[in-house]
Amino acid sequence: MSEGIKAGRIAPREMLGIAGAGVRLALSRPCLPYILVPVLVNALLLALGGLWMFSYLGGLVTTPLASCLPECLSFIASLISLAIAALLIFVGCYLFSTLATIIASPFYGALAAVAERELLGHPPVQTTLWQDLGDVPRIMARELRKQAFFWPWALFIALLWFIPAIDLLVPLLWFLLSSFMGCLQFCDYAYDNHKVPFARMKSDLREHLPTTLIFGASVSLLMVIPLANLLLPPVAVCAGVAYYARMGAPQGASEVSRVGS
Secondary structure, three states: OOOOOOOOOOOOOHHHHHHHHHHHHHOOOOOHHHOHHHHHHHHHHHHHHHHHHHHHHHHHHHHHHHHHOOHHHHHHHHHHHHHHHHHHHHHHHHHHHHHHHHHOHHHHHHHHHHHHHHHHOOOOOOOOHHHHHHOHHHHHHHHHHHHHHHHHHHHHHHHHHHOOOHHHHHHHHHHHHHHHHHHHHHHHHHHHHOOOOHHHHHHHHHHOHHHHHHHHHHHHHHOOOOOHHHHHHHHHHHHHHHHHHHOOOHHHHHHHHHHHO
């Protein structure tokens, strides 16, 4: 475990308290100012991305489909078009929410710091604009490190689709990867604020793998739901802080129980 982190067994039922702590922290007065910009960035990207996907990709797929079928089977084209539209919504929400999370990561780092002080009862720390800007390169480098971890595994799993028999494991492997990545993405802000190495953070999450996967699976599923995914990232950042504290020193565990109750 990381320096200053003392492992304690986390029961799956405790994740409800951690999720509640995330919601309460995100809605607390000290955290609200740090949520506005990320939510606006998320809304803008989802709106522009959705407009592009439906105006360009939707027509690119559905128009040839309708032309290939006789008029008496046009209802089949309509059904397939609806299925494609649903798929575009889910995929688009996930991709553009992920992109918005990367762009807004400096704000999420600041949000995680404020949420941790609020959770553990630490006094506010005054920083200057130049100090905050000085952290941006480190935060963005950390985001690139996350993507460098994710994409090789994603490509490896995608290649398994072409191997008979093994391809049956692809949905399970993708679920496990996206769940682990969902937790890693939002817990990392607290780790990065404490300058904990990326490899050590992954080790900590693997040590609590069942609850890590519960956290990440919940985030990944909510990320594909329109409107819900607008507010999800800030809440997930705050829940990640609570999860980090629950894995940490005893005072962190007691504070999570208090906030999550």
